[in-house]
Amino acid sequence: MNFPLFISTYLEEALGKAGFASVDILSQIRASTDSKFGDYQFNGSMGLAKEAKIPPRKVAEKIVEFFALPEFLEPVEIAGPGFLNLRIKPQWLAGKIQEMAADPRLGVLQPAKVKTFVIDFSSPNVAKPMHVGHLRSTILGDSLARTLRFFGHTVITDNHLGDWGTQFGIILYGYKHMLDEEAFKREPVKELARLYVEVRKLFKTAEEIAKGVVDPVQNACRDETAKMHKGDQTNLELWRKFMPVCLSEIDLIYQRLGVRFDYTYGESFYQPFLNKVVQDLSASGLARESEGALAIFLTEDSTPALVRKSDGAFTYMTTDLATIQYRVERWHPDAILYVVDSRQSLHFSQLFQIAHQWLGQQTRLEHEAVRLAKEVYQAAYHQEGETQSKESLEDLNRVGEVVGIGAVKYADLCQNRTSDYVFNWEKMMAMEGNTATYMQYAYARNRSIFRKGGFNPDDYRNSSIPVLLETAEERGLALQLFRFEEALTLSLVDNKPSQITLYLWDLAKAYSVFFQNCPVLKAPNEEIRQSRLLLCDLTARVLKQGLELLGISVLEKM
RNA sequence: GCGCCCGUAGCUCAAUUGGAUAGAGCAACGGUCUUCGGAACCGUAGGUUAUAGGUUCGACUCCUAUCGGGCGCACCA
Incomplete structure (x- = not known):
């Protein structure tokens, strides 16, 4: 049972009768910090004292005076500046424990309003070494989904795979130029990961590029990505070849962790919608041309969000917008929760603002930012050995x-x-x-x-x-x-x-x-x-x- | 340069969002043990909550400044 919620109605009545504004009672009831202060405490007297311009002890006394003491409570004590200490009678507590024992749900009630949530978590980049950051998102997101479901909410878990981005361009370039065929036959995923790392090493640094140094490898990778997006047969075939092996590797991890997804709609799934999204954004005046790209300026002086690059390719902002639209239209959720690395805060802040301007406010969008560590998700294997x-x-x-x-x-x-x-x-x-x-x-x-x-x-x-x-x-x-x-x-x-x-x-x-x-x-x-x-x-x-x-x-x- | 986040015991972290004497776990030291599983339990020690101001009945929490650290800032996702 949620005791603070339960007792708040009693206190509300007492406050009403005592003539105090009954605001925010629930947040002032909490488990006591020390058992000598009872089981629960009400901290609202001090705040009310300020409004009413009466000493807090007097406020507390007045509340107690009008408090029809329920039979399950010991007499209320006033302590300190005006805390009300509440102590539950053991017999009543014992009864509640009996009720709990008889309840398969262990006394947890469903909320009055059951809601629908879409939870976007894990979302690893396919064909890129999996990162412990994704592990944390996976574990937290899964727990959140389980908890919401336990309360009776409708939860849709969706693994938004990064399966269409530049990392494939990198892999495609690597596959075409530096493949170790034997290694690929033996352990395809490992070889792809190696290719990714090796190709990345050939990129120029950000400082060099800022100085105007050309980066032939990175440009070639971009071309490979662009070709794939435009439907190039060779690249698409390779994509279809890489995907299953990469996915089975990822699935192995999920299986081990006991994590399931209702849907795995990766970025590639949303490709057919992107043209329309960009047209919409243009037509509504949200997006405009800038330096050859199509950009959305949320404020005039902040950096804009790009929805189409100058080479015509779409960005993950575009995909994420299409994703929101799809989810809203298909599931009508009350909220979409993104359990994602905190470094993407700026992206989500922009994404949510744009989405609200574009589609309206009816869906709550939240970024449950998670922080991430360095690497190594194999810790579990070592634990076993120990x-x-x-x-x-x-x-x-x-x-x-x-x-x-x-x-x-x-x-x-x-x-x-x-x-x-x-x-x-x-x-x-x-x-x-x-x-x-x-x-x-x-x-x-x-x-x-x-x-x-x-x-x-x-x-x-x-x-x-x-x-x-x-x-x-x-x-x-x-x-x-x-x-x-x-x-x-x-x-x-x-x-x-x-x-x-x-x-x-x-x-x-x-x-x-x-x-x-x-x-x-x-x-x-x-x-x-x-x-x-x-x-x-x-x-x-x-x-x-x-x-x-x-x-x-x-x-x-x- | 602009923005976001962070700084708590030797280490790793809490603190119910402004409430009572800032709490745990490791590590250290001491104790429990012919008793339902010792992967356990109890105790001791350890703090100017980075620093300096401010707001108020009350600040780890809010505001300002400073120091220290992390991250992000147009064609990567």
């Missing part, structure tokens, strides 16, 4: 895979996506502290209790077993469980899966404290044992579900 397992060889592979992939994903997800990202192996392979392994271990130990005691977890998924919260550890665990929906909601405020990892970490810690201090199988009596088994099973389910929203699996044994 993992020890007491189980059979079969299990070892499975355990290594789940733990390794989990570690890599978690390392990406637990960090705020807007923070600078420092890649290091140690961090990725860590198995202590705030890591996927810690959660998976907590889960496995939890399941072991049921195996050892001979209890069936399914028997604890109903509301008939009384939940007893006698100790601080039991209550603390119950409160964390109770906050599941709240945490998920929080993570969607600004689309940050790190909020989910934060919650799971808190939950796993609360469980560890409980596990350490509250014997389950050797509980003092049968009632407590049953209650603790229910708490254990619910913890396992929330951990499993939470990790699933991150795209991470759990293991019964590890």
Whole structure:
């Protein structure tokens, strides 16, 4: 249950009766920073005091006076400058835990308005070495999609492959001039990647070009791209030859990561629409000729966005505009979310402005900027090698895979996506502290209790077993469980899966404290044992579900 | 030159968007252990939140300046 939302209606009533403007109550209710301040706190008194020109303590007192204390709360305390501390009664909390146990959705309600989202993520460049930046976009985007879907929203995931750009010109040039045929037969993707790198080395630097140095290789690559775009038979055939091998290589990675896309409409898919897009933009006066190219000036002094180059080729701005139009017309989404490298902020800022001017404002467009590290997406392979397992060889592979992939994903997800990202192996392979392994271990130990005691977890998924919260550890665990929906909601405020990892970490810690201090199988009596088994099973389910929203699996044994 | 982002413990990161005494994990030191899985738990130490001002009941968070770093700025995507 989302407790802040739930209690806000009560507070709204009290504020109304007390004669205070009922603005922004929800944002002033939050989990208390310290358990001595109760479970939740209301921070609105200070703000209201300023408006009403009354001391904040007086405001707090007045709110409490008009607050019809619900039966599930202990008496409200006023603390500090005017904080209201709210404490939930254990019996009520216990009841909510029982309800949660009986609910396959773990108490998470669907929002009143279900929306449609298109999520654009991963989007690697085909025929170019895959970059860890794409890995991060892939992992974050996938988690976002899973979370929105869990709430009941319609989510369309679309992998906008870079399969039509200049990098193909580079590969085509390399293929024609410096191909190692044997290598291509053996490992085509590796050879193409090599060609890409080798050809790039022949390019002049930006400084040299600025000085007017001619760049024959780069020009030749541009010609190859242009020929392909104009329908040159040889180049198109090569494109058709390269695409399947490149795609199967990429698919292998997605398979490993457990990431699926509803659609993979790459740039090439939108080629038929580009002429029309540019005509539209011209006709509407948005775009105009400039230095031989067709450009859109959002402000007169800023650099324009090009929709057609002076050689007649279209740009990725053109493709992205066509993509928005296509998505809007086909799916009518409420929002399109782009989980893409933060260095493309300027591009997206321009893209969104142009799209809104061109197509109207009905669709929200958001760039969920992710920061990127250096390289190496094979960290998962190494993690596997490090993992020890007491189980059979079969299990070892499975355990290594789940733990390794989990570690890599978690390392990406637990960090705020807007923070600078420092890649290091140690961090990725860590198995202590705030890591996927810690959660998976907590889960496995939890399941072991049921195996050892001979209890069936399914028997604890109903509301008939009384939940007893006698100790601080039991209550603390119950409160964390109770906050599941709240945490998920929080993570969607600004689309940050790190909020989910934060919650799971808190939950796993609360469980560890409980596990350490509250014997389950050797509980003092049968009632407590049953209650603790229910708490254990619910913890396992929330951990499993939470990790699933991150795209991470759990293991019964590890 | 213009623009965007960032600077928090030795290291890697949090801080619910302006709330109470800035929190975790590594690493360090000490402790728990015939007890449901030690991939665990508890504790100690570690801070002028880059610096200097400002805004207000209250600032890591907002404003200004300075220093330091990253990134982006017309025919690459």
